[in-house]
Amino acid sequence: MEKPTGFKDYSIEETIIRKQLIEKIENVFRLFGFMPMEQIIMEKTNVLFAKSGDAIKDEVFLIKNEDVGLRFDLTLGMARYIASKRDLVKPIKRYIIEKVWRNEEAQKGRLREFLQADIDIIGVKEETAELEILKCLSTALDTLNLNYEILLNSRDFLDKYADENNIKNKQEVFRIIDKSDKIEERELIKQLEAMNAKPFIELIEKDKKLANEEKISLIKDYSEDFKVLSFLLQHFPNAKIKLSLVRGLDYYNRTIFEFKDESNLTIAAGGRYDNLLSIFGQGDFAIGGSIGFDRIWSLKREMFMKNTKKWFVYIINFPETLNASFEIAEKLRRNNIACDVNLTKRHISKQLEYANALNISHVIIVGKKELQEGKIKIRNMESGEEKILSIDETIKFFRMMKTG
Amino acid sequence: MEKPTGFKDYSIEETIIRKQLIEKIENVFRLFGFMPMEQIIMEKTNVLFAKSGDAIKDEVFLIKNEDVGLRFDLTLGMARYIASKRDLVKPIKRYIIEKVWRNEEAQKGRLREFLQADIDIIGVKEETAELEILKCLSTALDTLNLNYEILLNSRDFLDKYADENNIKNKQEVFRIIDKSDKIEERELIKQLEAMNAKPFIELIEKDKKLANEEKISLIKDYSEDFKVLSFLLQHFPNAKIKLSLVRGLDYYNRTIFEFKDESNLTIAAGGRYDNLLSIFGQGDFAIGGSIGFDRIWSLKREMFMKNTKKWFVYIINFPETLNASFEIAEKLRRNNIACDVNLTKRHISKQLEYANALNISHVIIVGKKELQEGKIKIRNMESGEEKILSIDETIKFFRMMKTG
Numbered sequence: 001m002e003k004p005t006g007f008k009d010y011s012i013e014e015t016i017i018r019k020q021l022i023e024k025i026e027n028v029f030r031l032f033g034f035m036p037m038e039q040i041i042m043e044k045t046n047v048l049f050a051k052s053g054d055a056i057k058d059e060v061f062l063i064k065n066e067d068v069g070l071r072f073d074l075t076l077g078m079a080r081y082i083a084s085k086r087d088l089v090k091p092i093k094r095y096i097i098e099k100v101w102r103n104e105e106a107q108k109g110r111l112r113e114f115l116q117a118d119i120d121i122i123g124v125k126e127e128t129a130e131l132e133i134l135k136c137l138s139t140a141l142d143t144l145n146l147n148y149e150i151l152l153n154s155r156d157f158l159d160k161y162a163d164e165n166n167i168k169n170k171q172e173v174f175r176i177i178d179k180s181d182k183i184e185e186r187e188l189i190k191q192l193e194a195m196n197a198k199p200f201i202e203l204i205e206k207d208k209k210l211a212n213e214e215k216i217s218l219i220k221d222y223s224e225d226f227k228v229l230s231f232l233l234q235h236f237p238n239a240k241i242k243l244s245l246v247r248g249l250d251y252y253n254r255t256i257f258e259f260k261d262e263s264n265l266t267i268a269a270g271g272r273y274d275n276l277l278s279i280f281g282q283g284d285f286a287i288g289g290s291i292g293f294d295r296i297w298s299l300k301r302e303m304f305m306k307n308t309k310k311w312f313v314y315i316i317n318f319p320e321t322l323n324a325s326f327e328i329a330e331k332l333r334r335n336n337i338a339c340d341v342n343l344t345k346r347h348i349s350k351q352l353e354y355a356n357a358l359n360i361s362h363v364i365i366v367g368k369k370e371l372q373e374g375k376i377k378i379r380n381m382e383s384g385e386e387k388i389l390s391i392d393e394t395i396k397f398f399r400m401m402k403t404g
Numbered sequence: 405m406e407k408p409t410g411f412k413d414y415s416i417e418e419t420i421i422r423k424q425l426i427e428k429i430e431n432v433f434r435l436f437g438f439m440p441m442e443q444i445i446m447e448k449t450n451v452l453f454a455k456s457g458d459a460i461k462d463e464v465f466l467i468k469n470e471d472v473g474l475r476f477d478l479t480l481g482m483a484r485y486i487a488s489k490r491d492l493v494k495p496i497k498r499y500i501i502e503k504v505w506r507n508e509e510a511q512k513g514r515l516r517e518f519l520q521a522d523i524d525i526i527g528v529k530e531e532t533a534e535l536e537i538l539k540c541l542s543t544a545l546d547t548l549n550l551n552y553e554i555l556l557n558s559r560d561f562l563d564k565y566a567d568e569n570n571i572k573n574k575q576e577v578f579r580i581i582d583k584s585d586k587i588e589e590r591e592l593i594k595q596l597e598a599m600n601a602k603p604f605i606e607l608i609e610k611d612k613k614l615a616n617e618e619k620i621s622l623i624k625d626y627s628e629d630f631k632v633l634s635f636l637l638q639h640f641p642n643a644k645i646k647l648s649l650v651r652g653l654d655y656y657n658r659t660i661f662e663f664k665d666e667s668n669l670t671i672a673a674g675g676r677y678d679n680l681l682s683i684f685g686q687g688d689f690a691i692g693g694s695i696g697f698d699r700i701w702s703l704k705r706e707m708f709m710k711n712t713k714k715w716f717v718y719i720i721n722f723p724e725t726l727n728a729s730f731e732i733a734e735k736l737r738r739n740n741i742a743c744d745v746n747l748t749k750r751h752i753s754k755q756l757e758y759a760n761a762l763n764i765s766h767v768i769i770v771g772k773k774e775l776q777e778g779k780i781k782i783r784n785m786e787s788g789e790e791k792i793l794s795i796d797e798t799i800k801f802f803r804m805m806k807t808g
Contacts, residue, residue, distance in 0.1 A: 002448060010442040018442065036420060061446075128747040322532070343525065
C-alpha cells in the first residue's frame with residue numbers, strides 16, 4: 001500500500017540527522033531567549049482564512065464534515081491563542097519547530113508536509129525586535145553551515161508607493177512580483193504592463209542599479225520604515241535592500257526580509273505583522289521569522305548525511321549468557337551509556353554482521369569463559385582492537401569515550 | 405475566534421515542562437538502543453482501515469475530497485513503511501514521540517489530539533523482545549516518578565479459549581471486556597450473558613481469585629504463550645496476569661500488556677502484532693508499546709508544574725546603552741549562555757517587573773557609568789544580591805552556575 005503523494009517517509013539514519021539539526025536550531029533559539037509554545041495542528045476555518053481569505057483556500061487540507069482545516073503556517077494559531085489571553089506578560093518571545101501542510105498540487109517532488117522553525121516576538125514596536133529576529137535566524141543558519149544573503153524591504157513602503165502611483169489592483173500586482181524568482185523577467189514585465197503597473201517595473205530596474213543608500217532615500221519619500229532598514233543595515237552591512245521584495249502572506253505590514261541561499265532560493269523569511277492579532281480580539285505589535293527546514297533539507301541533504309557514524313554500544317551474547325548480558329545492559333544504561341543487546345538466538349557471526357551493518361562503533365561480547373572471571377570482551381569495530389575488562393572498567397571506558 | 409473542541413493550547417510554561425518530560429522519555433528510549441524514525445501524519449484510508457476496518461472508521465479525521473485521513477496511532481504508518489522496504493537491517497528498534505488524532509465525540513474535556521511515545525521492535529520472535537519493551541517502558545515511567553502496576557495476558561490464549569468454548573461473536577465479546585474498567589461489573593456480566601459468553605464471566609471471576617502461577621497453568625492449556633508470560637514474571641515479580649485483559653486494537657495477536665496507575669487508569673500499553681506487517685506486503689515479527697503522554701499529563705499536571713523556576717539571564721538597558729547590551733548578549737550567547745535582552749524603550753522599573761513576572765533568576769543591568777569602566781551589574785532576583793563584574797567575569801560566573 002502506498003503513502004499519500006507529496007508526503008515523505010524518513011529512514012532512521014535520516015531522522016537521526018534531522019533531529020540533530022533541529023536540536024542545533026532549537027539551541028540557538030533558546031540562547032536568544034525564545035521560549036517554546038506548543039500549538040494545535042487544526043484550526044477553525046474562520047481562523048485559517050481570517051487574513052488571507054480566498055488566496056489560500058485551495059491550499060488548505062480541510063477536514064471532512066467539520067469546519068476545520070490543518071494549519072498552513074505556524075503564525076495564525078499562535079496569534080489566535082495570544083490574542084485570546086488577557087494575562088500574558090509581554091513582550092513574548094516564542095519559538096516553535098513543527099510541521100505545516102499545504103494541499104498544493106502534487107508535482108514532481110513537491111512536498112505537502114513540511115517542517116518549519118519559527119520565532120516570533122509579540123509586543124515590541126521598536127526596531128530592536130527586527131534586529132533580534134534577524135540575529136537569531138542568521139545565527140541558526142550559521143550553525144547549520146549555510147551561506148546566505150539577507151534581503152530587506154518594507155511592505156509599508158510598497159503599499160504607499162502603489163497608492164501614490166495609483167495602482168488599482170495592488171494585491172494582484174504584489175502577487176506577481178512575489179513570483180519574480182520563479183518566472184522570467186520578460187514574462188514578469190509583460191504581466192506588470194498588462195496590469196498598468198509600470199511603476200513596479202521601474203522598481204525592478206532600480207533594484208539592479210541602485211546602492212543600498214540610494215534605495216533607503218527612495219523609501220524615505222514614502223515610509224518611516226527607512227529608519228528601521230538603516231538600523232538593520234548598520235548591524236548587517238552585507239544585507240541588501242530589495243525594493244521589489246514582497247512576501248506572499250497578506251498579514252505582513254512593515255519590515256519584511258528573506259534569506260537567500262547561493263542558488264537564490266529562500267531558506268528563511270519573515271516580517272512584521274502588527275495588524276494580525278487585532279483580528280483575533282486583542283491587537284499588539286508582532287514580528288516573526290521562519291526557517292524553511294524541509295527546503296534546506298532537500299537542498300543540503302547530501303551534505304548533512306555525510307556524518308552518520310553511530311557512537312553506540314551493541315552487546316553480543318550466547319544463549320547461555322543471555323540473562324547476564326541483559327544485566328550488563330542494565331548497568332550500562334544506569335550509567336547513562338546507551339546500548340543495545342542482541343535479542344535473537346542467532347549465531348555470533350550474524351550478530352557481528354548486524355553490528356557492522358548498523359555502523360556501530362563498539363561491541364561487547366559476553367562469553368561464558370570471560371564471564372566466569374567477571375569480565376567481558378570489548379571490540380572496536382573500526383580498528384578490530386579488543387580488550388578484556390570488568391564491568392566497572394567497561395563503564396569507565398565508555399564514559400571516557402563520551403566525554404573525551 | 406475559537407479553537408476546535410477537543411484541542412488544547414499549551415502555555416509557554418506548560419510547553420517547557422512538557423518538553424522536559426519528553427526529553428526524559430526520549431533519553432530512556434535512546435539508552436535502550438531505540439532509534440528515532442519520522443513518520444507522516446496522514447495515510448491513505450486503505451492503510452488506516454487495513455486491520456481495524458469499521459471499528460475505527462468513525463474515529464478518524466478524514467480529509468475532504470481525498471482518500472486520506474489523519475493517523476490515529478503511531479503503528480500503522482511505521483508498519484506500512486517498513487513492510488515496503490526490502491533492504492532494512494533487522495531487527496529494527498525504533499521510537500517515535502508524536503501526536504495522533506481521534507475524532508471522538510467532544511465530551512467534557514475529552515481530547516481529540518494527543519501525544520504518544522511509542523517504541524517498537526521489528527524482527528524478533530523471542531520473548532527477549534517483550535522483556536526489552538517492558539524494561540524500557542517501565543524505566544521511562546520511573547524517570548517520570550510514576551507508580552504503576554504491570555498487567556500481562558496473551559491474546560492467543562483469549563482467541564483459543566473463545567474458540568474452545570464455542571464463542572461465536574469473539575470480536576464483540578472482546579470489545580465488551582475491553583471496556584470492563586469503564587462499566588460496572590454487574591452491567592458487564594449482563595452484557596456477556598446476553599452474548600452467551602459465560603466462559604468469559606468465569607475468566608473475570610478467576611482474575612479475582614487465582615494467583616499468577618494458577619493463571620499461568622490455565623493459559624498453558626490453551627497457548628504456548630504461557631512460556632513468555634512466565635519469563636516476564638521472573639523479571640517483573642510484581643506484575644500480574646490478568647486473564648480478562650484484552651487490548652482494543654485488532655492487530656495484537658500474542659503477548660499484551662498494560663501499565664495501570666494508582667487509580668487503575670492505563671498510562672502505557674502494548675503487545676505483539678506479528679500479523680500486521682504482512683498485510684502491507686512483507687511480514688515479520690513485531691511488538692510495540694506506547695506511553696500515553698497526554699493521559700499522564702492530564703493526571704499529573706499539577707505535580708509536573710511544581711518546578712517551573714527559570715534559570716535564565718535577562719539584560720536590562722537604557723536607551724544610551726542599547727547597542728552595548730546587544731553586544732553583551734552576543735558575547736554571552738557565543739559562550740553558550742542563554743539570555744534575553746530588553747527590546748523596548750520602557751523604564752528600568754518596568755523591565756525589572758517583567759523579569760520578576762517571568763520568574764527570571766538573574767538580570768544584568770547595563771548602566772552607562774559601569775560601562776565606562778568596562779563593567780556591568782548583575783542582580784540575583786531571588787536574594788537581591790548585586791555584583792559588579794567585567795564581561796569576562798560575568799561569563800565565568802554564569803558558566804559556573806550552569807555546571808555547579
